[in-house]
Amino acid sequence: MTSCHVTEDPIKKVAIFGGTHGNELTGVFLVKRWLENGTEIQRTGLEVKPFITNPRAVKKCTRYIDCDLNRVFDPENLGKKMSKDLPYEVRRAQEINHLFGPKDNEYSYDIIFDLHNTTSNMGCTLILEDSRNDFLIQMCHYIKTSLAPLPCYVYLIEHPSLKYATTRSIAKYPVEVGPQPQGVLRADILDQMRKMIKHALDFIHNFNEGEEFPPCAIEVYKIMEKVDYPRNENGDIAAIIHPDLQDQDWKPLHPGDPVFLTLDGKIIPLGGGSTVYPVFVNEAAYYEKKEAFAKATKLTLKARSIRSSLP
Numbered sequence: 001m002t003s004c005h006v007t008e009d010p011i012k013k014v015a016i017f018g019g020t021h022g023n024e025l026t027g028v029f030l031v032k033r034w035l036e037n038g039t040e041i042q043r044t045g046l047e048v049k050p051f052i053t054n055p056r057a058v059k060k061c062t063r064y065i066d067c068d069l070n071r072v073f074d075p076e077n078l079g080k081k082m083s084k085d086l087p088y089e090v091r092r093a094q095e096i097n098h099l100f101g102p103k104d105n106e107y108s109y110d111i112i113f114d115l116h117n118t119t120s121n122m123g124c125t126l127i128l129e130d131s132r133n134d135f136l137i138q139m140c141h142y143i144k145t146s147l148a149p150l151p152c153y154v155y156l157i158e159h160p161s162l163k164y165a166t167t168r169s170i171a172k173y174p175v176e177v178g179p180q181p182q183g184v185l186r187a188d189i190l191d192q193m194r195k196m197i198k199h200a201l202d203f204i205h206n207f208n209e210g211e212e213f214p215p216c217a218i219e220v221y222k223i224m225e226k227v228d229y230p231r232n233e234n235g236d237i238a239a240i241i242h243p244d245l246q247d248q249d250w251k252p253l254h255p256g257d258p259v260f261l262t263l264d265g266k267i268i269p270l271g272g273g274s275t276v277y278p279v280f281v282n283e284a285a286y287y288e289k290k291e292a293f294a295k296a297t298k299l300t301l302k303a304r305s306i307r308s309s310l311p
Helices: 026-036 055-060 088-100 134-146 188-208
Strands: 006-008 013-018 047-053 111-115 124-128 152-156 173-178 215-226 259-261 268-271 277-279 293-303 305-308
Touching: 006 134, 013 026, 013 188, 026 047, 026 124, 026 188, 026 215, 026 293, 047 088, 088 124, 111 188, 124 134, 124 188, 134 173, 134 215, 134 293, 134 305, 188 305, 215 277
Parallel strands: 006 305, 013 047, 013 111, 111 173, 124 152, 152 215
Antiparallel strands: 124 173, 215 293, 259 268, 277 293
């Protein structure tokens, strides 16, 4: 781990998104609270804006209206001429890009925390998109350390062929935060997400105040590939997640271990020659995306020492 430090500009603008998927209620609940009373998320010298991203879907308590808002922040959709004929989420993406972007621009928001839920047994999870970003690695390290002994996993979705045109991707530093099933509120999960945001904002505040963060390392789970359910000749699901795999997110899955189970009792094991770590196991919203779970590998990311370039 190198001892040299990196100087970064202070963070000025942070957004906290809830309701990117309208049935993921923890983020909706917290953002609505902070819109009424944002005292707990305010930090001196920092603009923090809570925001409901998909209000129509929130009102209907559904994932989306026309298409997944968390997949349409690509240049093609953002560049389309505004029209009533466009899917609602594409129009909404353009509005959000105007308010918090534009994407890939020096004037865009510094950080967007996008609050999500999942039916998978993921626990506290931070989703990271860049393995070489010292600031984000340092922030994840700070959050993980602050939450201990409660585990907090970091999922790295950096992959050459898997592109994510996410809502949070407008920001210079995009971060997804989440656990828990859609369509419900749980006090324990809500408290965990609230703490994750608190620690993240504390890190940003300390960074802006000139604190130097020494070199650090974090354990992450990097996506390798997505795995679909076995299907029959009609394209219908032919096997479901095996009970031994259900709720075993982040646990090692070895070649030969049960993965799927057919209705006539046939076990389909993991192939290949290496141990993997399953993530988003049996996520309800991913049936339409033909994803039963994702295989990840475990590795360590290192960050250099960082401090802000105070005036």
